[in-house]
Amino acid sequence: MNRLSVRLLLSHALVAAIGGLTTYLLVRFLAPQMYDRDVRMMGGPGGAGGPAGGPGVGGAGLREVTVSAMNNAVLVGVLAGIVTAVLAGAYSSSRVMRPLRAVSAATHTLAQGRYDRRVTVPRELELAAVAEDVNALGERLAETEARRVRLLGEVAHEMRTPLTVLDGYVEGMVDGVFEPGPEVLTELGAEVRRLRRLADDLSALSRAEEGRLELRAAEVDLAGLAVRAAERLRAQLDDAGVRLEVPAPSGPLPVTADADRLAQVVTNLVGNALAATPAGGVVEVTSRRAGGEAVVSVRDTGTGLAAGDLERVFERFYRVPGGADARAGRHTGSGIGLTIARGIARAHGGNVTASSGGPGRGSTFELRVPLGG
Template sequence: MKISITTKLFLAVLATAVLAVVAMGAASRWNFERGFVGYLNEQGVERLDAVLPNAIAAYRQHGSWDFLREGPGPWFEIMRPAPSASGERFEPGRTPPPVSDLTGAMLRIGLLDTDRRVIAGFREVRRGSAERAVVVDGKTVGWVVMAPFQNVSEAGDQRFQQNQARASWVIGGLCVLLAAGIAWWIARVLLAPVKRVAGATHRLAAGDYESRVAVSSNDEVGQLARDFNSLAHTLQRNEQMRREFMADVSHELRTPLGVLHGELEAMEDGVRRLDAQAVRSLQHEVGMLNQLVTDLYDLSLADVGALTYRKTDADLRELLGPGIDAFRERLAAAGLRLELALPAQPLMVFADERRLQQLFSNLVLNSCRYTDAGGVLRIAAREEGGVIAIDLMDSAPGVDAALLPRLFERFFRGEGSRNRASGGAGLGLSICRSIVEAHGGTIEAKASPLGGVWVAVRLPRA
């Protein structure tokens, strides 16, 4: 049978309280019996010490214990009086005032002669009894003894013990009821947010990525709810990105394939001749399709950490100079002016030269596609605080500040259009981010002072 966490917690707290009450009751009972019996015996010893002077006075008065054999009256006269505050002593023949004996010690005191035979009083003398010698004129003439309590046997004592036990169990029962109420409150109130998180987790596992939990506190349970909401938001965003990724991949693959299909059908129908221009058109579309597949493959390897890097110490100036010069003609054809600023001293990095060439090529091509004719592309590199800083700034048009952090997302293009004439598939900057992060660096897009986009790359110095 499945038991809920609420029931488990309730039973655990209640069982702990019950065990504590039972243990306290048992300990109180044991302590009461031991302590109370000891108290009674102590009171009895005090009464025994009070009787001893009376017994000495009676013996000195009569000269022997024979007067006690005539009847119990003289013994009661010895037992009943106790020294008063005024210093009164036993006087034979005088009726003493009544003295209360709540401990029952008078009934357990006896008198023994010199042969240790019982003369008067309690006749069951036991081992361990308290005794006091009756000494008259330096001679021991007998003993006054008192049998100790072994347990609570008197009716009054038993009633007192029963009342104490009854009061203890009543208090214990109230404690158990209070513990049950607290356990119910904990189980119902404190665990309610946990149960809500558990229910939301179940819905999230079933695919409901919009599931959220209301945060009602700032404690650990509230932090758990906030963490769950953050996780659900991340999963929802990842699921949305996955769907968008599949749609974008389908679109990007469909476009060149559709062009190729249309070109081939036109050639089959005789609408278009198979000449050099048609072949170049087909090769262009195949090249775009091949580039898209290559980019997707690189990104898939980067996601699983399998993108290969062969890093060596390299001078960044030797990579940037020849690499950027290869794009001068293309930039000039697009009506863009190139400004390259490199320092005289080496800029040493520990990197894969081929991957850095791919990084700078993607960044330059991105500026070439999206910068208006008549603009400028400014590239500068320098050493700054132990890192190598590479800045690429282009002129208008720019990108809205809210969209700048998204430039490195897959298939995202700042112009908000799927028109292929203005750019590629939107994977170039995603690949750039993977390459930079694999080298332990950072890449960031900011507004350019020239009116376009400023891409800031920071790589650790070798």
């Protein structure tokens, strides 16, 4: 009884049986009364002689024969209707179950890790919606698996460079090529810190994507926080020959948020702007209200972004082709700073977005957080 096909078939049969029984009872009750009424209207008791002077059938006998024939005919019709309804129900339930079986087979295939299976979309709107949802699920799972595989390769690539440097220095010191002096130890320390930063960033990325970020929410002035976070990086921008402009905010931007996490977002955005801006360029950090949101904008005069890169820059380990770092042969950071920044912003109910006039025309990244009460 729990199978959908059986329940559909029984529902058709039950509807047919109820309809037929109702018809039969009504005819059985109404037919005699209607017969008597018609006979009275004809002005006689309803007698009729038999053919050629044969024995006749009286009015009462004719009435009984007529009603009996009518009842029998209705009974046969009801039974035929029920049989027809059952056959139609069986056909209908089989048509309904066919796409559902296809959906079931597709979900089993997805559960086995084969994400290329697609369900043919039926004509019925409700079943088509289910099939489209399963197809969309398969596509999302395939994309997730592809990102997972790509992530493993990218993490291995990011770790390979510092590990190769460390291995080379260690072998050199063992062979006596390098002396373990301050310069060599400084290089080793830089690569170890790079590995630690990669591990910390991956941990933060995992927590952000899984929604496990620990937020210590409090009342925060986002405008003042952005100024302080940007000023902490002024020395790095000065060393790179990039001018940092931080205009005084027009007023406070109160938000309920984790101050350290939002400072991390602003730091990542300014660091990203520095990486994309060559010497002689400008990075500007401003804040403003926009509707019910507090907005921090980080604008640079650097390499800019093509339209297709405006979302891709938030992907893990994605670097803009031909960017400032690529041209200079540098790789600052782990390549997931923007991914983490967006994850933190979304954990606060906000977002981080990118805009650009195109390659060579600079970029603007905006942190948006709902204003507090």
